[in-house]
Amino acid sequence: MxxxxxxxxxxxxxxxxxxxxxxxxxxxxRCQKWVENCRRADLEDKTPDQLNKHYRLCAKHFETSMICRTSPYRTVLRDNAIPTIFDLTSHLNNPHSRHRKRIKELVCLCTFRFPTSP
Ligand SMILES: [Zn+2]
Structure with missing residues (x-):
């Protein structure tokens, strides 16, 4: 599957x-941070164990500095990696709410941008 x-x-x-x-x-x-950044309300009541077993995010949602490519076949995340890159606006059809939401999202993205240690 x-x-x-x-x-x-x-x-x-x-x-x-x-x-x-x-x-x-x-x-x-850390699991909580992932769920918060995803904005998936339906994931909020799931346990970290359930999320770990059944849900995944693709590499598109992580800054490249959070991803370690140890070989062409193996890609791992840093221990403190948090996904920060999401497309949360394109599904909204109302231009007014889209505009309002966009401002809020920019603020949130900044808040959740964690410094990565070298
Ligand atoms: Zn994805």
Whole structure:
């Protein structure tokens, strides 16, 4: 069964792309951050264990500095990696709410941008 990306507006799945997929972290605090950044209300009541088992995000949602490519066949995330790149606006048809939402998102993206240690 292919893995689907859990991010909103992302239709990537593991069979159609050579993009890496990452499981949700088991660590509850970090898992919570992933869910918050995804803006998937339906994921909020799931346990980190369930999320880790059933949900993944593709590499598109991570800054390149958070991804370590140890070989052409193996891609791993840094221990403190948080997904920060999401397309949260394109599904909205109302131009007014889109504009309002966009401003809020920019603020949130800045808040969740964590410094990565070298
Ligand atoms: Zn994705």
């Amino acid at each position: 292919p893995n689907f990306c859990a991010a909103p507006n992302c239709t990537r799945k593991s069979t159609q792309s050579d993009l890496a997929f990452f499981r949700f972290p088991r660590d509850p605090a």
